[in-house]
Amino acid sequence: MSTISQDHAKLDSDTIADAIRLLVEVDPSIKVKSIIAEVQSRFIYTVSYRKAWLAKQKSIAKIFGNWEVSYQTLPVWLKAMTAKMPRSCVQIKTLLVYRESEEVQGVTVLHRTFWSFYPCIVAFRNCKPLVQVDGTHLYGKYKGALLVAVAQDGNQNIVPIAFGIVEGETVDMLEFFLTNLRRYVVTNDGVDIISDHHNSIDVAIARSNGAWSPPRAWHMFCIRHIGSNFLRRFKAPYLHKLLVNTRYSRTEQEYNKNYQRLQERGEVSTQWCDEIGVERWVLAFDRGHCWGHMTANLVECINFVLKGACHLPVTAIVRSTFYRLNELFTRKSVEAHESVRNGFTYSEFATKKVERLPCYHVLACCTNQHLDWQVHVHDMYKMSEICKVYRGEFVPMGDPSTWALYEGAKVIANWTLRCATKGRPKSTRYLNEMDSRDMRGPRRCTTCGREGHSRSRYPQHAGPSSTGGQL
Template sequence: MHASEFPEYANIGEGNVAVEDDHAKLDSDTIADAIRLLVEADPSIKVKSIIAEVQSRFNYTVSYRKAWLAKQKSVAKFFSDWEVSYQTLPVWLKVMTAKMPKSRVQIKMLSVYRESEEVQGVRVLYRVFWNSYPCTVAFRHCKPLEQVDGIHLYGKYKGALLVTVSQDGNQNIVPIAFAIVEGETTDAWEFFLTNLQRYVVTTDGVEIISDRYNSINAAIARSNGAWSPLRAWHMFCIRHIGSNFLRRFKAPYLHKLMINTGYSKMEHEYNKNYQRFKERGEPYTQWCNEIGVQRWVFAFDKDHRWGHMTTNLIECINYVLKGARNLPMTVIIRSTFYWLNKLFTRKSTEAHERVRNGFTYSEFATKRVEENF
């Protein structure tokens, strides 16, 4: 994952330009200084927005390559240099586990080879998993449910951020664990799920909801039953099933029927929708049969879904971490640490306030029932 390649524009030299009105003296360093405040406010700012800002400010249209370089330099100046971030990561992780004892960190390193010979004393960071102990404790009081998904990283070295979340009885989203990996490969998901099961999901009867990726299915198949019934149930996000259907059949007029079929609450309702599919062609019903009704139809979930048909909880976390996806690795991990620390500090304060006010759990539960029903 830690490589020095640039994206698809790497073959474009900084001296070459995409349009005629670029200026030789308007280099990436000058642009980086000019956009510093923009990057500070939004590290996820798009390169085309940087090009537009330069055009507006200097009346020159710079190449994509030059704007991309300027963004990386600006991120490095304000947040951290990309290479330095990798070097400081072990120190930061050590500090994090010292501040939050019993938090878990797993790092996978790779050897470096030169002409088929291993370079001694040099190791490359490949994957890292981390989990805060307060999240582990909080999960014990959540629904036995986990939603998992991957978030693409758009910084200098790319990769993916894998995330899992749950939900407590108050409908609050509870982040559980994170990992930065080379991409959403089967090996990467196996690394994540193995550590998740080892450190967090230590009891049986948990349900996991994910998109219908072959890599996740393959990783679960490798788990020696750790993520299979009766220890766990793996369900699919209905929104992703609908997207798969559209991509497979190019039939938008049947998309709503597919979604309604998944949301069928009674078996007879499912049978009615299934028959409507069958009347439109055998390929549709055959495709549905290959998924397995227990994994995507509400009527057959045997109460393992806890009412969750999508991975929307993950989408909320994606929004929170949107800006961090463009930052160096240590900054990403540090941002989750501060974010979780702020979250649990606020929740602790709220709980102590209720105790001081003599507000018992029974009264609180009664209030919630009155609000909801």
């Protein structure tokens, strides 16, 4: 037969993990369907989805580290990183572990973590006072979300400034991330934050005690998310374009014109927009705080770049952000200094009018009248300022044997976030941090009372092919 459709017992997940090692190393986000196709083309067998998924997890563990051990090495790696770059920020929140109402000493469950490298903290001081925040799901062995905050320099380069791993995008998790972001990274006032249109981030900002509220900060909504929520609410694609045009209104007169058109097609839709507040989604009323940004595309781009990292263990995720930013800062620093030596500035290559940057017409008039055009350009767009964004250096981590000894509590995974593999029945019992395998005692048989096996593995229950029922 040229093909065999059924699974093969000898073709287990370990064999498949070794076969797809190179594929997973290049692209950790490879789809399970692609793994099934690779196995079929190589071994002429079509394996089950569950076996292919398990093989991918095992292959990732062999390349990037064991999933459970990764939680134990996370505080070790972060401590070493802060020792190399002392002014970096790391916040780890853990949960206590109990066994029969007694606290287990020396063991904690990772709840959520926040980190920002010192070069990123320095970079934001010379970027636009604009922050975009969004999250992406983790697709590894344990569920959760990776939160990312990004900024932008005067040359339209995206600069990630902070990261966080939480159990989901809920109010408490967003409050944890935004609180640390405001306290350690975005310390200046007059900033604008752009996010998706979701109630959870509104509640989290309301809990910030004014840290993310006017006049210290302004919160704007991404028009793409507003449009998505609008379509979900009204199922009217013909009004979506009009809604976007209303968002991009640069003057109050233009807004009133578009708003009237929207109102003529239904009062309910305009009432929905009024509940948001024009100052939070219309360009004409943002007072220049969003610097011409209408969407959260900057952070969406970073989420796409980190797509592969979201399939890795937690320590590998943090390491990935470290080395990717190290490469980014090194490359952009060289480019910025070369532009300064050549005497170039971003304003000379402007092709469209954005906030605080004149168009070609203004530059032409200044040249004709022998005026200094630089007085009309914000310092943010000058290459001398852009060089300051990337002046921070990432210090090499060095050999782990040279790191300081970690003396904190052992950190384990939260088994409530364990992904259920396909084909395995879901338990109806509510699990918590006490259900970790590290906290359970050894297996004990309920039939003979001995340790090392369960009742289902009791040797006396063996079939005719057993060796005799001896313990």
